[in-house]
Each structure stands twice: as structure tokens, then as C-alpha cells.
Amino acid sequence: MVQSFAGKRLEAVPETAEEVIISTRNVDVFYGDNHAIRNISLDIPKHRITSLIGPSGCGKSTFLRCLNRMNDTVESCRVSGEILLDGVDIYGKDVDEVLLRARVGMVFQKPNPFPKSVYDNVAYGPRIHGLAENKDELDEMVLTSLERAGLLDEVQNRLHSSGTSLSGGQQQRLCIARALAVRPDIILMDEPCSSLDPIATAKVEELIEELKTNYTIIIVTHSMQQAARISEKTAFFHMGQIVETGATEQLFTSPSDERTQGYITGRFG
Amino acid sequence: MTDLLDNTGASSWNSERFQKRLKKRKRAEKSFRLVGLGAIVIALTLLAILLFSIASKGYSAFIQTYITLDITFEQSVLDKTGEGHPAALKAANYGKLVRDALRAEFPDVKTRKDLRALFGLVSKEASNQLREMVLADPSLIGRSMPVALLASDDVDMVHKGYIDRKAPQSDRRVKDDELRWLDVLEKSGALSFKFNSGFFTEGDSREPEKAGIAGAMVGSFFTLLVTIAVAFPIGVLTAIYLEEFAPRNRFNDLIEVNINNLAAVPSIVFGLLGLAIFLNVAHLPRSAPVVGGLTLALMTLPTIIIAARSAVRAVPGSIRQAALSLGASTHQTAFHHVLPLAMPGILTGTIIGLSQALGETAPLLMIGMVAFIADIPHSALDPATVMPVQIFLWADSPERAFVEKTSGAILVLLAFFIFMNALAIVLRKKFERRW
Numbered sequence: 001m002v003q004s005f006a007g008k009r010l011e012a013v014p015e016t017a018e019e020v021i022i023s024t025r026n027v028d029v030f031y032g033d034n035h036a037i038r039n040i041s042l043d044i045p046k047h048r049i050t051s052l053i054g055p056s057g058c059g060k061s062t063f064l065r066c067l068n069r070m071n072d073t074v075e076s077c078r079v080s081g082e083i084l085l086d087g088v089d090i091y092g093k094d095v096d097e098v099l100l101r102a103r104v105g106m107v108f109q110k111p112n113p114f115p116k117s118v119y120d121n122v123a124y125g126p127r128i129h130g131l132a133e134n135k136d137e138l139d140e141m142v143l144t145s146l147e148r149a150g151l152l153d154e155v156q157n158r159l160h161s162s163g164t165s166l167s168g169g170q171q172q173r174l175c176i177a178r179a180l181a182v183r184p185d186i187i188l189m190d191e192p193c194s195s196l197d198p199i200a201t202a203k204v205e206e207l208i209e210e211l212k213t214n215y216t217i218i219i220v221t222h223s224m225q226q227a228a229r230i231s232e233k234t235a236f237f238h239m240g241q242i243v244e245t246g247a248t249e250q251l252f253t254s255p256s257d258e259r260t261q262g263y264i265t266g267r268f269g
Numbered sequence: 270m271t272d273l274l275d276n277t278g279a280s281s282w283n284s285e286r287f288q289k290r291l292k293k294r295k296r297a298e299k300s301f302r303l304v305g306l307g308a309i310v311i312a313l314t315l316l317a318i319l320l321f322s323i324a325s326k327g328y329s330a331f332i333q334t335y336i337t338l339d340i341t342f343e344q345s346v347l348d349k350t351g352e353g354h355p356a357a358l359k360a361a362n363y364g365k366l367v368r369d370a371l372r373a374e375f376p377d378v379k380t381r382k383d384l385r386a387l388f389g390l391v392s393k394e395a396s397n398q399l400r401e402m403v404l405a406d407p408s409l410i411g412r413s414m415p416v417a418l419l420a421s422d423d424v425d426m427v428h429k430g431y432i433d434r435k436a437p438q439s440d441r442r443v444k445d446d447e448l449r450w451l452d453v454l455e456k457s458g459a460l461s462f463k464f465n466s467g468f469f470t471e472g473d474s475r476e477p478e479k480a481g482i483a484g485a486m487v488g489s490f491f492t493l494l495v496t497i498a499v500a501f502p503i504g505v506l507t508a509i510y511l512e513e514f515a516p517r518n519r520f521n522d523l524i525e526v527n528i529n530n531l532a533a534v535p536s537i538v539f540g541l542l543g544l545a546i547f548l549n550v551a552h553l554p555r556s557a558p559v560v561g562g563l564t565l566a567l568m569t570l571p572t573i574i575i576a577a578r579s580a581v582r583a584v585p586g587s588i589r590q591a592a593l594s595l596g597a598s599t600h601q602t603a604f605h606h607v608l609p610l611a612m613p614g615i616l617t618g619t620i621i622g623l624s625q626a627l628g629e630t631a632p633l634l635m636i637g638m639v640a641f642i643a644d645i646p647h648s649a650l651d652p653a654t655v656m657p658v659q660i661f662l663w664a665d666s667p668e669r670a671f672v673e674k675t676s677g678a679i680l681v682l683l684a685f686f687i688f689m690n691a692l693a694i695v696l697r698k699k700f701e702r703r704w
Contacts, residue, residue, distance in 0.1 A: 073593060098598050100596075101595065105594065106594035108594075110587060112588060114591065115588075124597075175591070182595055
């Protein structure tokens with residue numbers, strides 16, 4: 001019922017105004033016998049921030065991890081349906097998942113810098129992909145990425161001290177800088193602020209908003225305020241399905257489904 | 270309701286039953302603490318007794334008795350032609366110099382039997398000692414000087430006080446005459462102790478005073494070298510494959526169970542395996558460290574694999590995800606991130622495995638490393654023995670002097686173990702990364 005409704009809604013309001021970079025159709029995900037995601041169809045607009053909200057265990061992280069095939073590392077995981085990135089099925093036979101992940105970067109819930117220097121953390125991606133011709137170019141790339149992540153001023157003097165010695169918020173921005181250094185088109189963020197204090201969260205949010213001019217961002221968040229503050233489009237997940245999707249403002253002010261209403265007003269979740 | 274709450278709340282903490290329970294709990298804690306302390310005290314005492322008994326028996330292996338005699342380097346004995354030809358000097362009868370010196374010291378000893386006993390005070394090694402002196406400095410010929418000569422093992426035992434002088438003569442290896450001569454030498458200050466450098470530089474010998482552990486040390490070194498070279502790369506790569514690449518299925522579960530079982534297989538079984546494969550099929554040289562090393566590598570592999578797997582497993586998954594999300598392949602993730610982070614654990618496990626291999630005797634008996642080998646091996650293909658086998662061989666020898674050699678060799682082996690464990694700690698600290 002809801003599914004068809006959501007589907008209709010998508011058809012009824014085609015997002016012609018916005019270029020769609022990722023389009024998913026009828027995606028199902030199974031972990032062994034557990035049917036984690038059911039028949040999800042969602043379009044991600046280019047150079048916009050899309051947020052995925054919903055109660056714990058609703059499948060939003062699982063869906064996010066389908067978009068760069070990180071689910072491939074989970075052995076029992078099976079994905080069906082169609083996920084098109086610029087019109088190419090990313091689960092297609094001739095798609096290399098390693099290259100895909102270079103194009104679709106990811107930032108995780110808990111900051112996970114490598115136990116290496118700040119510089120090496122950011123330089124790792126360009127190094128393995130051979131993006132820099134020489135040392136100067138690599139330096140340039142590292143500095144630009146740190147700059148874009150708004151971290152350069154804070155770490156300028158300790159580029160060669162360990163990335164793990166930074167504060168939590170700095171570590172998360174270092175992880176964002178690390179993802180940016182590979183020059184992705186899309187950045188997936190899995191609750192990037194959930195382990196940060198409000199000040200660090202504000203900084204990361206500010207950064208995310210700046211990044212959208214060049215990148216498409218998909219963010220999973222538990223904070224409705226965060227979704228409302230930063231995203232243009234929001235999808236509400238519940239029990240492995242999309243209940244409702246639409247422009248953020250519309251979804252938060254006049255949700256059409258009562259479960260959405262219930263969740264955003266704090267009655268459950 | 271409220272009454273009940275009040276009752277349980279206020280009075281129960283002071284009630285007799287509660288006090289009893291409290292006392293019982295405290296008593297249980299105290300007695301457990303005492304039992305634990307007792308266990309540690311017993312363990313430490315036993316360890317101390319062991320170390321003390323080995324050290325008190327073994328320290329005297331590091332000193333050796335020498336007899337200082339006035340040696341005359343007779344021209345007529347050493348260099349009849351007077352040309353100083355090196356070959357002639359090498360072949361000369363140095364034993365005669367020693368015998369002449371002893372005869373001069375004790376002119377009243379006449380009979381052939383007594384003379385033989387007298388000459389037996391000095392080690393057969395003494396003539397080699399004189400030969401080396403003359404070859405190094407031919408100008409000694411024709412001169413006369415006091416030289417400290419290596420005493421025989423029996424003299425050494427008497428001088429170290431290990432022979433009971435009050436026992437009846439028939440029960441003693443050293444007879445009354447010899448004791449009398451030794452007393453004379455002692456009085457004149459001819460008997461002295463010197464540091465037994467030969468113990469660390471010589472190979473095994475049938476003469477206890479000349480036997481050294483260098484051959485076994487070099488043999489152990491080559492054996493361990495082969496073991497490391499084979500077991501470390503294979504073990505680490507196996508662990509990484511099983512943890513990072515292998516799919517979870519029945520076949521791999523079977524492999525895992527078998528590796529765990531292999532770790533518990535008695536070491537002598539590996540010796541038989543080595544005998545069957547490396548000697549009988551591959552025809553590698555018998556008694557050689559290369560075969561010993563390969564056999565011990567088989568034995569050490571499960572230990573290294575198990576330690577390396579748990580070290581690899583302990584690397585946080587978030588690091589793998591971080592690398593994968595940047596577009597690193599599984600292979601790059603494993604070798605750029607997981608392996609370096611697992612290294613301290615892998616090294617600790619490897620060194621524990623190698624310590625085990627260093628102390629192993631049984632499998633080496635099967636592949637012939639128990640033979641008497643006097644030469645110090647020069648490569649992993651030369652016949653050799655290893656330290657624990659050397660200890661076993663000496664412990665099995667009848668001469669009294671080998672008792673202290675055995676304990677001395679154990680002390681050297683223990684020193685190696687302490688060194689290796691210290692190395693494990695240093696390496697672990699060095700490679701450890703904090704986050």
C-alpha cells in the first residue's frame with residue numbers, strides 16, 4: 001500500500017528540475033534469511049544533500065552501503081534490484097567495485113583515521129590510485145583536501161603527527177578530507193556526527209553544506225534537526241521500506257503519512 | 270506497601286542475617302586472596318629452587334683448572350734440523366715437553382704405571398696448546414718458561430672439590446698418589462683457575478675439559494634460521510589468507526580445526542614426519558640443521574598461524590572499512606593496514622613459537638641430530654647438533670666433569686630464552702601503535 005503510494009508520488013512529481021545522479025529501482029537486500037530492505041526506489045539529485053532518516057534498524061545504513069557496494073564485504077549479504085549511477089548499473093558484471101568506491105566515498109559513524117600521520121591519512125587514497133604524478137602534486141592534493149574539509153588551519157603545524165591524536169571532531173573532518181582526496185562525485189555519510197559534541201557537529205554540518213556545491217551528499221542521520229537543517233531531500237525509512245520521500249521542508253512541515261508524522265514529532269523511533 | 274518498604278529499607282542492613290552474610294562474603298574474599306598468594310609463592314619458590322640448583326652446579330663449568338709447569342722448548346725435540354720449517358714445527362712431539370716438565374717436577378716417580386698416572390694430570394689438549402704457542406712465536410724455541418697447561422678433567426674435579434678424598438681409594442677415580450702430587454702442586458701455587466673460554470668457542474669433545482658448546486650454539490642458530498625463513502612467511506600468509514580472503518565455508522572450517530589440532534600434536538611425530546619426507550624422500554643431508562629447521566618449521570607453523578590469526582582478527586574492522594571505502598582492494602587493505610597493525614601480535618607469537626623450537630629435542634633425535642659432532646658447522650648443510658640435544662648428550666655421559674658442563678649448557682640455553690623473550694617485548698613495543 002505505502003509502497004505503491006510512494007511510487008506514485010515519485011511518478012506524480014518527477015524531479016525534472018534536478019539532475020539525478022543515482023537512481024535506485026526495486027532494491028531488496030537480504031542478510032541470509034533476513035529481508036533487511038524491501039523494494040526501495042529512490043532518486044538522488046546531483047549536488048544536493050539527501051538525508052535518510054528513520055528509527056534504528058530500519059535499513060537506512062544498509063541502503064547507504066549498497067550505494068558503494070560496501071555490503072559486498074558482508075558474506076551473507078545479497079542485493080537485488082537496480083542501482084544506476086549515471087545510468088550504469090553498479091552491480092553490473094563489468095563494474096569494478098574498487099573503482100566504484102573511489103567514485104563514491106564514505107564517511108563512517110565513528111571517526112576511523114588510520115593510525116598514521118595526518119598527511120599519510122589523506123595521501124593514502126591518491127597514492128593507491130596513482131592520482132599524483134610527483135611529491136609536489138601529492139602535497140598539493142593533501143593540502144587542498146584538508147583545506148576543503150576545513151581542517152588545514154588546525155593541523156597545518158602537525159601534518160606529521162598521528163591522525164589519531166586529533167580530537168573527535170577533527171578526526172571526523174580528517175576522514176572527510178581523506179575521502180575528498182580521492183576526488184569522489186558522491187559522499188555517503190553514515191551518521192557522521194553521532195559521536196561528536198554539539199560544537200564539532202556544527203562544524204561538520206557547516207562543512208557538509210559547503211561541500212554540496214561540488215559533491216552529491218547522502219547522509220544517514222538520527223537527528224531530525226540535522227536533516228531539517230542541512231538537507232534538500234529527505235527519505236523516511238521504516239521497517240526496511242521507504243514510507244515517504246520528498247523535499248525536506250515539505251516532509252517536515254506537512255508529512256502525508258501518519259508514521260512520518262509520528263516519527264518527526266517524536267511519538268516513536 | 271510503605272510499611273514493607275520501610276522495614277526492608279531501614280532495618281535489614283543492620284539485621285543479624287545481613288551481618289552474617291557480610292562476614293561470610295569478606296571471609297570468602299580474604300581466603301581467596303590468601304590461596305592466590307600461596308599459589309604464587311609456591312610457584313616462585315619452585316622456580317627459585319630450579320634456578321639455584323642449576324646455577325650452583327653450572328657456574329663451575331665456566332672456570333677450568335690449569336697447571337703451571339716450567340716448560341723447556343727444547344731445540345732437539347721441536348726442530349731437529351734447526352731450519353724452523355713450519356711443517357716440522359707442526360708435526361713435532363709437544364707431548365714430550367709436557368712429560369719432561371712433569372718428570373722434572375716429580376723426579377722420584379719411576380715406574381711406568383706411576384708415570385702414566387702422573388702424565389694423566391695434564392690434559393691431552395696441553396700439547397696442542399704448546400704447538401699453537403710455538404707456531405705463533407717460533408723464537409720460543411730453546412727458551413724455558415712457566416706455562417699454564419690445561420689440567421685433565423679429574424684434576425679439575427679435585428681442585429673444584431667435587432671428589433671425596435675420604436672415600437676408599439677403590440671408589441675414587443683419582444688415586445692417593447695423584448692426590449699427593451696435586452697437593453704438592455697446590456702448595457707450590459702451580460694450580461690455578463682460569464675463565465673457560467673454550468666452553469664458548471670449542472665444539473663437543475670426548476675430553477670433558479675440552480668440550481665446548483659453540484658447535485651446538487652454531488647448530489641451533491642455523492636450525493632456527495631455517496625455521497624462521499620457512500615458518501614465518503608461510504604462517505603469516507596463511508593467517509592473512511584465512512582471515513581476510515577465504516570465504517567462510519565447510520572446507521575452511523575443516524582447515525581451521527586441523528590447524529588447531531596440529532598445534533597439539535606431540536613433537537616427536539613431527540620428527541618422524543621429517544625423517545620420512547626430508548631424509549627418505551627428499552634425501553637431504555642427515556644430521557644437518559636444514560633438515561632440523563624444516564622439521565621444526567612444521568612444528569612451529571600451527572603456533573605462528575594461530576597467533577597471527579588472532580592478531581589479524583584483533584585489528585578493528587573500522588580500519589578495513591576505511592581503506593575499502595577509499596577504493597583500496599582487499600589485498601591492499603590487508604597488506605597496507607591490517608598486517609602492519611597485526612605485526613606486534615604476530616611477532617610475539619612467532620618468537621614464542623621459535624622459543625619452543627629452540628628448546629625442542631625429540632623431533633631432532635629422529636633426524637639424526639643426536640650424533641657426536643666435534644666440528645663447528647659452517648653452514649646449514651653441515652652435520653650439527655643443537656643446544657638441548659647437546660645437554661641431553663652430556664647428561665648421558667659418565668664422566669663426573671660432564672655434570673657441570675650439562676648445567677653450564679642449560680644456563681647458556683636459559684640465557685638465550687631470556688634474550689629471545691626480551692626481543693619479543695622490544696619488538697612488540699617498537700611496532701605497537703596507539704589510537
